Amino acid sequence: MFVLARIIGGATKGNVSLAYSVMTDISDEKSRAKGMALIGVAFSIGFTIGPAVGAMFSRWGSTGWFAASALYALTLAFCNIIYFYIFFKETLPETKRRASVASGLSQAWELINPRSLFSFSPVKGLEKEERAKLIQLGRVYFIYLFLYSGLEFTLTFVTHHKHSYDSMAQGRMFSFLGLVMALMQGGYVRRVKNGSEKAMANKGLMMMIPAFILIGASETNWGLYTGLTFYALGSSMMVPCLTTLASCHGSESHKGTLLGIWRSLGALARAIGPIVTSIGFWSMGAEMCYIIGGLSMLAPLIMLQSC
Structure with a gap:
């Protein structure tokens, strides 16, 4: 039942992409970073x-309910x-909406094939140089979230085994x-100036390096919460800024496809x-896993410089 519930939950994750x-749709290039940050604020609240x-x-559940x-x-x-x-209220014009649905049905395989996702091939009309930058940016985003999501997922393991945290803690x-x-x-983040998103993302990535090292090596609550503070500051910068950088590429008619990919x-x-x-984590322990x-x-940080 739990796995079935998670499958249904995963199938409905498109709400964030739609947001x-x-x-x-409702912002221009100058205000887009602010808009992306506002979504992050809502998520953080x-x-x-x-x-x-x-x-x-x-x-309450532990008492039987x-x-x-x-x-x-x-x-x-x-x-x-x-x-x-x-x-x-619908933000996409009706003409584009019909074309979008037809395109989505005809290009379903392209939108789920990892090779086409990493190459952004469903996004049409990109110049060769622009596509190369978008591909590099997509790789940075993937590697960052690959590392971030794995360490985020094991965070409860660290606090339970190293600090004896219960559910309330x-x-x-x-x-x-x-x-x-x-x-x-x-x-x-929502006040970041247009064109400063890359610099902000660099700062976020640099904060993530000591964040995870401190969390994994911490023996006290002070050490843990110092690492968590860096973690929260860095992660709050990364996704809004990288998403804003990606949304600057391509024509307006392909923004939905681009952000969906x-x-x-x-x-x-x-x-x-x-x-x-x-x-x-279970093979090497918290310290070594989080230090690595x-x-x-550093890998996405170095790759981001060429975007």
């Missing part, structure tokens, strides 16, 4: 509140659907991460990263 596509509430429901958290999530999903149905930890991310994205690359990285990192993962962030 980025909608933001691209949920990341602040959600873990604490989830931990509370897990405590295991359906509490499921009913809570179900209620949120229904509220989301109702709100969306009442307030959301982990809930407070994730709430702290969400709060720092929300403040960073709402107060700083972009999110698919991220989903592929998030599918593989946790498996590989979990094997490394942190130092591996």
